[in-house]
Amino acid sequence: MASSTPSRPKVPKENKYARQTIHITVGRSKTSFHVHYSQLERTAFFQVHGMPATSSNGTPSREPSTGDDRERTLSPPPEIKSEDTSDQAETGTAAFLQDSPSRPLYHLEGFVYEPAAFEVVVNWLYNQPPGVPVNRHVCRTQMRAYVIALQYQIIPLQDAIIDCVRKYHQEYNISFEYITWLTNRLGESPATHTVPMMRYLIEQVAFEVSTQGYNEFARDNPLFDTFLVQGERPVRQALFHALADIARALAGSVAAADRARLDPALGRNRWMMRDWKSPQQEETVPVDIIEVDE
Numbered sequence: 395m396a397s398s399t400p401s402r403p404k405v406p407k408e409n410k411y412a413r414q415t416i417h418i419t420v421g422r423s424k425t426s427f428h429v430h431y432s433q434l435e436r437t438a439f440f441q442v443h444g445m446p447a448t449s450s451n452g453t454p455s456r457e458p459s460t461g462d463d464r465e466r467t468l469s470p471p472p473e474i475k476s477e478d479t480s481d482q483a484e485t486g487t488a489a490f491l492q493d494s495p496s497r498p499l500y501h502l503e504g505f506v507y508e509p510a511a512f513e514v515v516v517n518w519l520y521n522q523p524p525g526v527p528v529n530r531h532v533c534r535t536q537m538r539a540y541v542i543a544l545q546y547q548i549i550p551l552q553d554a555i556i557d558c559v560r561k562y563h564q565e566y567n568i569s570f571e572y573i574t575w576l577t578n579r580l581g582e583s584p585a586t587h588t589v590p591m592m593r594y595l596i597e598q599v600a601f602e603v604s605t606q607g608y609n610e611f612a613r614d615n616p617l618f619d620t621f622l623v624q625g626e627r628p629v630r631q632a633l634f635h636a637l638a639d640i641a642r643a644l645a646g647s648v649a650a651a652d653r654a655r656l657d658p659a660l661g662r663n664r665w666m667m668r669d670w671k672s673p674q675q676e677e678t679v680p681v682d683i684i685e686v687d688e
Contacts, residue, residue, distance in 0.1 A: 425509035511538035600636035
């Protein structure tokens with residue numbers, strides 16, 4: 395005899411990948427990224443750019459960011475955005491990069507918000523770490539990604555990018571322009587000179603000036619002389635301290651192996667985020683990015 399008890403309807407099990415994605419466009423090219431809300435929630439993305447509004451059915455309904463919303467998205471006026479004309483993702487087309495008829499909830503545009511750099515960040519959120527740069531252009535892209543990761547407070551990615559940049563400089567000399575580029579984005583306060591990437595770049599420059607000699611380094615880096623003699627640049631003091639430390643260490647190192655161990659690009663990574671606590675982190679406020687023309 396069949397049971398008279400009504401059967402309980404099956405409740406569909408929610409797919410762990412079924413949560414909504416956020417449509418973000420980046421750069422002047424408006425390259426689309428579709429990133430899961432849960433992935434962005436692990437970062438300070440929403441602290442920086444604001445939470446998306448939701449409609450009555452729970453789906454995001456925020457209007458795309460426009461010129462009137464630049465303060466929230468850190469997007470400068472288009473006329474000073476000169477570097478995005480050739481921005482394309484350098485690590486290949488990923489699943490989250492796609493053309494979509496959906497309206498973007500965020501548009502990010504500025505000197506650090508360019509598609510290739512943003513892709514490095516999104517790749518990391520989906521467990522794809524950055525690789526060692528193959529040239530200066532890719533190295534600069536990773537530095538942009540570092541500033542984004544600093545702002546979004548993605549600490550493991552910051553450490554990974556520094557490691558990649560160090561490995562790149564095991565084979566290639568450093569470009570002094572990296573210091574001025576990063577200084578222009580983070581500012582000239584003493585606190586920014588302790589940011590791990592800034593500390594690494596300063597120490598790498600100090601090592602190469604000390605080992606190559608001033609004339610050779612200045613010949614390969616035309617802006618170095620200008621940096622030393624023009625304007626007020628507090629970072630010069632940090633560079634002088636690093637030069638003095640390297641000079642003292644080199645004075646007691648005769649063997650070539652001893653000198654090689656002083657190269658910041660070699661050996662243990664001494665520029666980890668766990669060794670640095672910024673005032674912004676203590677206050678749980680994201681690092682500001684200074685938008686400047688190059």
